[in-house]
Amino acid sequence: MLFRPFVRPPPACKINATMNAAVLHTLGKPPRYGPFAEPVAGDGEVIVHVHAAALKPVDKQLASGSHYASTHALPTVCGIDGVGHRDDGSRVFFGGPRPPYGAMAERTVVRRVFAFALPDALSDETAAAIMNPGVSAWLTLAARAKLAPGENVLILGATGVAGKLATKIAKLLGAARVVSAGRNHEALSTLHKHGADATIRLDSSDSELSEAFAREAGSSGFQVVIDYLWGQPAEAFLAAITRKEFAAIGSETRYVQVGESAGPTISLPAAVLRSTPLTIMGTAGMPPREALADALQKVMAHAVSGELQIETEQIPLAGIEAAWQRDQHGRRFVVIP
16 A cells, blocks of 8 residues: 555534545445545645545455554545645645545545646546556565566566556566466456566466466576465465475565455465575555655656556446445546545
8 A cells, every 4th residue: 555544633624514425434335425524634734626536456455444554433535545636726646645534535635745746648537547556566666676677577466457557567667577477367368568478377276377387487587576466376376486405596586465365364384485585575565755756757657658558437426335346357447526
């Protein structure tokens, strides 16, 4: 998650002033369209009049109560980032609204430093959809995994929105070879145009999957693995790289755990860590603002040029409850107040 909610004692709200929002009343249930108190900016904060906010897996995890950053202070408004304009008319991408406010509303309140100017060439819909997964993938590859030009990359969960972007971004950052693994057959067949040099179907048996990982790793191996899935695919990959004999240490594999759509836990045999040079790490929360701003600028530039693309579908704010329960099929729903 790029943005953590900013918690400070809220200023007094405008009496009887309300707006429309996607309001979460019960953890584990979809939010409902309805009235919510208008936000009031405090010191260092700005009001943003929201144009668009993407519905992402992390939004659903937070609302379900399963995410480590889920709030139990209800009601609250859903959405961690979006696009809008400030009172002065400047158009911005914003993140980290102050609870109980969120991005899926007519207005929200954020820290001024987390409202970033947007180029005119990038539409509200595209900016709202692409910035979070694009910047997350960029930071995961460049800052966390420290991908160096010429290294080999494996993307687990490459058929999702973030995985497709990670495949392309790995190439933009100079990866020599990118192997993309996913569960959606139709989406998997399109990944070569996003930069994948090879693909792996994750619906194979454990033994077939381990063989596929070993085959695609070849003699040079994977220096970077970005995992949006965890669960069984992670176990199959780790089994594939576990050595059965003593051998000279080759290049290290830097494994970054990002998501858990295939399962929240794995079984990790000690032999995996003792037999091969492997470092497993997480994304480690929100990066420093300077790193975040730099990644935002790079993703915006590549989105404007068309090198980074995303499929979207507009959803009216009033239809949030129904949209919440729909499968996005590789697209990103963009909520329009």
